[in-house]
Amino acid sequence: MDEINSLMHGFSVALTLPNVGFMLVGLLLGVLIGVLPGLGGANGVAILLPLTFSMNPTSAIIMLSCIYWGALFGGAITSILFNIPGEPWSVATTFDGFPLAQQGRAAEALTAAFTSSFVGALFAVLAITFLAPLLAKFALEFGPPEFFAVQMLTFCSFIGMSKEPPMKTLAAMMFGFALAAVGMDTVTGQLRMTFGFTEMLKGFDFLIAVIGLFGIGEILTTMEEGLAFKGKSAKINFRVVLNTWKELLQYWRTFIRSVLIGCWMGITPGGATPASFMSYGMARRAAKDKESFGRGNIEGVVAPETAAHAAGTSALLPMLTLGIPGSPTAAVLLGGLLIWGLQPGPLLFVEQKDFVWGLIASMYLGNIVGLIVVLTTVPWWAAILRIPFPVIAPVIIFICAIGAYTVHSSIFDVVMMLVFGVFGYLFKKLRYPLAPLVLALVLGDMAESSFRQSMLLSQGGLGIFVSNWLVGSLMALSIFLLLLPMWGALKAMFRRREARAYLS
Amino acid sequence: MKLTKIAVAIGAAAALFAAPAAQAWEPTKPVEFVVPAGTGGGADQMARFLQGVIAKHKLMAQPLVVVNKSGGAGAEGFLEVKGSANNPHKIIITLSNLYTTPLATGVPFNWRDLTPVSMLALDEFVLWVNADSPYKTAKDYLAAIKAAPDNKFKMAGTGSKQEDHIITVMLQKAAGKKITYIPFKGGGDVAVQLVGKHVDSTVNNPIEAEAHWRGGKLRPLCVMDPKPLPYTAKVTDKLSWADIPTCKSAGIDAEYVMLRGIFMPPGAAPDQVAYYVDLFKKVRELPEWKEFMAKGAFNQSFMTGKEYTDWVAKNEALHVGLMKDAGFIAK
Numbered sequence: 092m093d094e095i096n097s098l099m100h101g102f103s104v105a106l107t108l109p110n111v112g113f114m115l116v117g118l119l120l121g122v123l124i125g126v127l128p129g130l131g132g133a134n135g136v137a138i139l140l141p142l143t144f145s146m147n148p149t150s151a152i153i154m155l156s157c158i159y160w161g162a163l164f165g166g167a168i169t170s171i172l173f174n175i176p177g178e179p180w181s182v183a184t185t186f187d188g189f190p191l192a193q194q195g196r197a198a199e200a201l202t203a204a205f206t207s208s209f210v211g212a213l214f215a216v217l218a219i220t221f222l223a224p225l226l227a228k229f230a231l232e233f234g235p236p237e238f239f240a241v242q243m244l245t246f247c248s249f250i251g252m253s254k255e256p257p258m259k260t261l262a263a264m265m266f267g268f269a270l271a272a273v274g275m276d277t278v279t280g281q282l283r284m285t286f287g288f289t290e291m292l293k294g295f296d297f298l299i300a301v302i303g304l305f306g307i308g309e310i311l312t313t314m315e316e317g318l319a320f321k322g323k324s325a326k327i328n329f330r331v332v333l334n335t336w337k338e339l340l341q342y343w344r345t346f347i348r349s350v351l352i353g354c355w356m357g358i359t360p361g362g363a364t365p366a367s368f369m370s371y372g373m374a375r376r377a378a379k380d381k382e383s384f385g386r387g388n389i390e391g392v393v394a395p396e397t398a399a400h401a402a403g404t405s406a407l408l409p410m411l412t413l414g415i416p417g418s419p420t421a422a423v424l425l426g427g428l429l430i431w432g433l434q435p436g437p438l439l440f441v442e443q444k445d446f447v448w449g450l451i452a453s454m455y456l457g458n459i460v461g462l463i464v465v466l467t468t469v470p471w472w473a474a475i476l477r478i479p480f481p482v483i484a485p486v487i488i489f490i491c492a493i494g495a496y497t498v499h500s501s502i503f504d505v506v507m508m509l510v511f512g513v514f515g516y517l518f519k520k521l522r523y524p525l526a527p528l529v530l531a532l533v534l535g536d537m538a539e540s541s542f543r544q545s546m547l548l549s550q551g552g553l554g555i556f557v558s559n560w561l562v563g564s565l566m567a568l569s570i571f572l573l574l575l576p577m578w579g580a581l582k583a584m585f586r587r588r589e590a591r592a593y594l595s
Numbered sequence: 596m597k598l599t600k601i602a603v604a605i606g607a608a609a610a611l612f613a614a615p616a617a618q619a620w621e622p623t624k625p626v627e628f629v630v631p632a633g634t635g636g637g638a639d640q641m642a643r644f645l646q647g648v649i650a651k652h653k654l655m656a657q658p659l660v661v662v663n664k665s666g667g668a669g670a671e672g673f674l675e676v677k678g679s680a681n682n683p684h685k686i687i688i689t690l691s692n693l694y695t696t697p698l699a700t701g702v703p704f705n706w707r708d709l710t711p712v713s714m715l716a717l718d719e720f721v722l723w724v725n726a727d728s729p730y731k732t733a734k735d736y737l738a739a740i741k742a743a744p745d746n747k748f749k750m751a752g753t754g755s756k757q758e759d760h761i762i763t764v765m766l767q768k769a770a771g772k773k774i775t776y777i778p779f780k781g782g783g784d785v786a787v788q789l790v791g792k793h794v795d796s797t798v799n800n801p802i803e804a805e806a807h808w809r810g811g812k813l814r815p816l817c818v819m820d821p822k823p824l825p826y827t828a829k830v831t832d833k834l835s836w837a838d839i840p841t842c843k844s845a846g847i848d849a850e851y852v853m854l855r856g857i858f859m860p861p862g863a864a865p866d867q868v869a870y871y872v873d874l875f876k877k878v879r880e881l882p883e884w885k886e887f888m889a890k891g892a893f894n895q896s897f898m899t900g901k902e903y904t905d906w907v908a909k910n911e912a913l914h915v916g917l918m919k920d921a922g923f924i925a926k
Contacts, residue, residue, distance in 0.1 A: 292674075
């Protein structure tokens with residue numbers, strides 16, 4: 092009951108008029124930041140952080156965390172409307188969100204995305220409120236082998252995802268790994284595959300690749316196919332929201348699964364991006380009509396969005412209790428805590444009650460207010476698709492270019508974005524899947540370091556991956572997921588052979 | 596019309612106000628503050644803190660904008676500043692990668708390419724173990740490493756062939772045994788790996804591990820500064836930063852501090868350098884700065900001009916020696 096009392100106290104802190112004002116400002120800014128690809132929650136918070144030094148820490152963190160919620164909400168908008176993921180964790184949302192928009196169901200997809208985000212966040216905040224001390228300890232169990240096991244699990248849950256031939260999937264994934272390997276190798280401190288070009292030092296940033304591959308690639312394809320958005324007949328009507336809600340109720344299983352994956356990945360801290368991919372993969376595996384995934388299945392929007400938001404929210408828990416950020420944005424907020432004179436760590440909950448519970452209360456309020464704000468804007472966002480393509484396309488390209496530039500303030504990145512755009516177009520024409528490439532680019536780097544750190548720890552012994560119950564069960568689960576589709580294929584093969592034998 | 600008149604009036608007033616320093620150079624557009632490291636790390640925190648207090652106390656007429664250029668262990672940031680000759684609207688904050696990155700990777704860059712402005716502070720390094728471990732003093736720990744076979748003890752640190760790795764090599768020398776070094780991306784991750792007992796020790800900066808020390812999870816064994824730290828305010832119930840003995844006194848010949856200094860692009864004029872020196876002198880007088888220094892238990896040395904250049908040259912020579920011994924220099 093202690094938590095309830097503290098939470099009520101928190102609400103009294105968060106519900107003061109200036110704090111509600113900061114909340115609204117933060118949310119609106121956040122949605123805008125989320126919509127602009129490349130700017131991203133981390134950059135947005137970093138830019139605004141110095142402005143908050145003269146504010147009191149509670150108001151400051153309320154505003155900044157609301158920017159974070161807003162960006163989480165906003166990231167879905169461009170993914171669904173234009174196939175441009177504004178944030179890494181909205182990549183999985185494009186898989187089904189964009190086909191839905193093309194079918195004229197953009198408003199439904201947006202409503203599903205926002206609602207899922209809200210549900211994910213709400214359950215994550217509940218977890219933070221009541222299980223904080225317990226969950227914080229769990230995060231400490233994670234060393235390099237455990238991290239590698241989690242990344243392995245993400246890859247394995249994605250196996251068999253693509254409808255394209257396995258060799259094409261493999262080729263795309265290897266290309267992603269190769270791109271991820273460019274730049275500094277953190278384990279040896281050496282530069283790799285830069286071929287003496289100083290521009291290559293920083294490697295290929297995920298966001299630039301994604302903006303190019305998805306955004307520019309999509310525009311090139313649309314230009315070829317006749318300068319029109321397919322989704323322009325979108326229904327623009329507020330009743331869509333209510334109808335979609337009704338439809339969403341039947342996906343309660345997906346919601347629960349995604350919330351669990353999300354909370355777990357946020358706390359460990361695996362992060363929102365692997366959470367969204369893993370959740371999408373799991374949803375597809377669990378679904379009866381696997382074929383409809385990737386062609387506009389609402390469930391394919393629900394799963395990644397719920398998990399991403401649950402992970403993004405619970406990522407704040409290890410930051411507050413241990414001082415390890417679960418996401419880049421949390422890392423910037425962490426810097427903020429130090430500057431406001433608050434030391435994150437096990438004592439924050441004891442020493443700064445007002446601050447911590449004010450923040451937690453603002454998570455509840457921020458998400459409720461955020462949901463209302465974004466839902467009311469659904470018809471407007473959907474209406475963008477009615478603007479003629481020749482008008483909106485240059486605007487999108489312009490926004491993409493700004494986005495690519497913002498990541499490192501470098502013109503070279505804008506050129507890279509265009510190159511990736513051509514790649515995206517070629518991939519589409521040659522029917523190579525983009526998702527494995529992107530997954531490898533995001534997780535390749537992390538998986539590689541965790542694996543090599545584990546190898547250093549064990550002096551080269553693979554036994555470290557079964558050395559305790561946690562890593563052992565994670566590895567067992569990933570191998571099970573890896574073999575599952577093969578088992579299915581094997582069974583189908585035998586059945587066919589039997590049938591053939593029977594026929595002859 | 597009215598607006599222009601007001602603007603002219605304000606301009607005139609400003610000119611009058613600035614009259615005593617009429618000759619002095621001042622930024623005429625926003626100043627870019629390059630951080631050759633990722634968001635959230637020690638250098639980034641300091642840069643954003645400076646940006647915040649400078650804005651709060653209106654110490655600059657133009658905004659100071661922090662830009663992270665962390666690619667290639669900071670080479671991206673240093674090369675950018677090197678390539679911006681004669682641009683006085685760009686400054687960079689350093690960490691030890693000022694020397695270690697070019698030495699380890701062969702990236703064509705040396706601090707002599709830049710214009711030194713001033714030292715802000717020196718960051719300290721402390722040898723930490725988990726509070727549940729049996730090692731109460733640095734001597735105990737060293738003896739345990741000596742008694743065990745090679746690679747038995749594991750040290751987590753930030754980056755590879757950078758400051759934490761160099762210190763690990765110093766410890767190895769002192770113990771005469773190999774220590775397994777495991778690189779992580781940031782100091783916060785490193786501290787948590789030690790709290791979770793995945794490694795045996797770290798050499799975190801004070802600010803990275805302070806919360807865990809206060810929370811009773813970590814134990815400091817010794818500090819790499821030749822002198823004990825000056826901060827006597829209690830951090831835990833019994834101990835303050837000043838109570839941590841030096842590593843030297845425990846028989847570990849490891850001394851290391853990290854430069855947090857400011858540089859400008861090549862070809863900066865003396866009055867431009869003087870402007871920034873003056874700016875950071877003003878910052879040092881602020882109570883917020885003093886509080887920040889105490890929190891991170893920084894060594895508050897401040898140097899400019901020739902003194903600073905000489906210090907950097909000596910520090911570079913030290914790194915060349917250390918890295919040569921460790922076999923970290925790129926061939």
